[in-house]
Amino acid sequence: MRTKSIFVLVSLLAVLTLTSFMGNEENPKQSDPFVVVLDAGHGGKDPGNLGNGYREKDIALNVVLKIGEELEKYPNIKVLYTRKTDVFVDLFERGKIANKAKADLFVSVHCNSHRSQAYGTETFVLGIHRNETNFEVAKKENAVIFMENDYESKYEGFNPNSPESAISIILGQEEYLDQSIMLASLIQENFTNKLHRNNRKVKQAGLIVLHQTVMPSVLVELGFLTNNAEGRYLNSTKGQNEMSDAITDAILKYKKAIDSNVEDLTLIGTHMEDDTEEDVLTVVNPDIEFKVQIAASSRDLITKPYNFKGLEGVTKTSENGLYKYYYGLTSDYNVIKTLEEEAKNKGYKTCFVVAFKKGEKIPLSEALKSTAN
Numbered sequence: 001m002r003t004k005s006i007f008v009l010v011s012l013l014a015v016l017t018l019t020s021f022m023g024n025e026e027n028p029k030q031s032d033p034f035v036v037v038l039d040a041g042h043g044g045k046d047p048g049n050l051g052n053g054y055r056e057k058d059i060a061l062n063v064v065l066k067i068g069e070e071l072e073k074y075p076n077i078k079v080l081y082t083r084k085t086d087v088f089v090d091l092f093e094r095g096k097i098a099n100k101a102k103a104d105l106f107v108s109v110h111c112n113s114h115r116s117q118a119y120g121t122e123t124f125v126l127g128i129h130r131n132e133t134n135f136e137v138a139k140k141e142n143a144v145i146f147m148e149n150d151y152e153s154k155y156e157g158f159n160p161n162s163p164e165s166a167i168s169i170i171l172g173q174e175e176y177l178d179q180s181i182m183l184a185s186l187i188q189e190n191f192t193n194k195l196h197r198n199n200r201k202v203k204q205a206g207l208i209v210l211h212q213t214v215m216p217s218v219l220v221e222l223g224f225l226t227n228n229a230e231g232r233y234l235n236s237t238k239g240q241n242e243m244s245d246a247i248t249d250a251i252l253k254y255k256k257a258i259d260s261n262v263e264d265l266t267l268i269g270t271h272m273e274d275d276t277e278e279d280v281l282t283v284v285n286p287d288i289e290f291k292v293q294i295a296a297s298s299r300d301l302i303t304k305p306y307n308f309k310g311l312e313g314v315t316k317t318s319e320n321g322l323y324k325y326y327y328g329l330t331s332d333y334n335v336i337k338t339l340e341e342e343a344k345n346k347g348y349k350t351c352f353v354v355a356f357k358k359g360e361k362i363p364l365s366e367a368l369k370s371t372a373n
Helices: 002-025 027-031 056-071 091-100 132-147 163-168 177-194 228-235 237-260 333-345 364-372
Strands: 034-040 077-081 105-112 121-126 199-205 217-224 288-297 314-319 322-330 352-357 360-362
Touching (some): 034 091, 034 237, 056 077, 056 217, 121 177, 177 217, 177 237, 177 288, 177 322, 217 237, 352 364
Parallel strands (some): 034 077, 105 217
Antiparallel strands (some): 288 352, 352 360
16 A cells, blocks of 8 residues: 555656656747736627616726736736727727737626526637627627627628527637636636636637637626616625736636646636536447546546546547646447536536537537437
């Protein structure tokens, strides 16, 4: 037993030493600034939503300026803004600003609205909206293009009211999805654990402003102005300071994780919403494989149980500078849900099921439709 413990300790030290060595080799690159583009939603002739008489464009701008003020205190971070005043900026231009700057992150800040007293925070990454609620959010945010000149040619016939149009902008845009989910999860974690806001989780939707960028990008919905209590909070100096601090801290955590290659894997799981809305009667299809993604990390770990809280059979893939770690492999959806619960019990509270068809990742909803046929 003592020999095994020594072996585990030596193995961990070897991993940390290798990570440290690799980090030293990359030190010259650290002279390049980490570029963050902050995007205050709406502006000028576009007020955003006016829930309870509050103005989304003003709240978003105040929060963005506070985030920028804090980030600018770090000499190795360069902050750019799509707007710093009350002006209207095309969605097309917002993405161009980030792309021209070769930004490392794009963070767009908004406030939500609803006909009910719905409340809570949610952070979006680019993806196929998995339910009607997400589509409605995307439709509201994308409708801004109707205020732009010559929007038909700029967006090549895109129609915000069409689910097919929203889905079409997703195709081929998954290069930065994992990094986007990483940042979105850190933001939601701060909102939930530090500020005790209602967690509406990380979600995917076909948002044009995210589609225009070629870097990890998120759209933050700070809360609902239409909710009486939440609207007052977001319109207050206290609320705006707290929300901006939470987002700033998440950006700094993300940067530290990317820079050091030694982030805590349990942090980089996701708070993705469950995209399955109905039970599956037939759950086995030999062409479909399910795995449980327990983490995504820039750190390359040996897939031994001691690195993964005792879980055996962990596998990994490398994509776009990140390592993805998976637990389990089965064509039976009921079995993978059991393995998902097992991983959660081990401490991977934010793990989730992913699906593959002939080795290629596919949306879980598509996989479940295939198993149901």
